[in-house]
Amino acid sequence: MPIYEFVCQNCHRKSSFLVRDISSSFTPKCSFCGSTKLARAVSSFAYHKSLQTVWEESGEPTMHPSEDYYKRPENIGRWTEKKFQQMGQELPTKVKEEIQAAREGVMPEPLKDL
Ligand SMILES: [Zn+2]
Known part of the structure; x- marks a missing residue:
C-alpha cells in the first residue's frame, strides 16, 4: 500500500x-x-526525480534567454532553485512544495486573488 x-x-x-x-x-x-x-505533500524523492527530469529536458536557464522561459510552468521556481544551489543550500521543504504545486498548475495561496 x-x-x-x-x-x-x-x-x-x-x-x-x-x-x-x-x-x-x-x-x-x-x-x-x-x-x-x-x-x-510532495515527497522529496518525487521532487528530486521530477526536478532532474525538468533539468534534463530543458537544460540550464542560461541556455534559454527568451522571456517566455520563466513563464513556462515547468520552469516556475527555476530561478529560486538556482539561487539556493549557488549558495549551496537545500530548498526549504515548503518552497519545494510550492514550486512543485505551481508547476502542476496550482498557484501559491497569496497569488490566487491577483
Ligand atoms: Zn494539524
Missing part, C-alpha cells in the same frame, strides 16, 4: 497515511491537531 504524505493547512505539520486508493473517498486527518484541511 502506498504511503501518502499530507501537510496540515492548520498547523503545517506533515502526516503520513497508508492509502489503498487515493481516488476513493479518503479524507486525511491531521495526526497533530485533528484538522481535515490537508494538502498533498
Whole structure:
C-alpha cells in the first residue's frame, strides 16, 4: 500500500497515511491537531526525480534567454532553485512544495486573488 504524505493547512505539520486508493473517498486527518484541511505533500524523492527530469529536458536557464522561459510552468521556481544551489543550500521543504504545486498548475495561496 502506498504511503501518502499530507501537510496540515492548520498547523503545517506533515502526516503520513497508508492509502489503498487515493481516488476513493479518503479524507486525511491531521495526526497533530485533528484538522481535515490537508494538502498533498510532495515527497522529496518525487521532487528530486521530477526536478532532474525538468533539468534534463530543458537544460540550464542560461541556455534559454527568451522571456517566455520563466513563464513556462515547468520552469516556475527555476530561478529560486538556482539561487539556493549557488549558495549551496537545500530548498526549504515548503518552497519545494510550492514550486512543485505551481508547476502542476496550482498557484501559491497569496497569488490566487491577483
Ligand atoms: Zn494539524
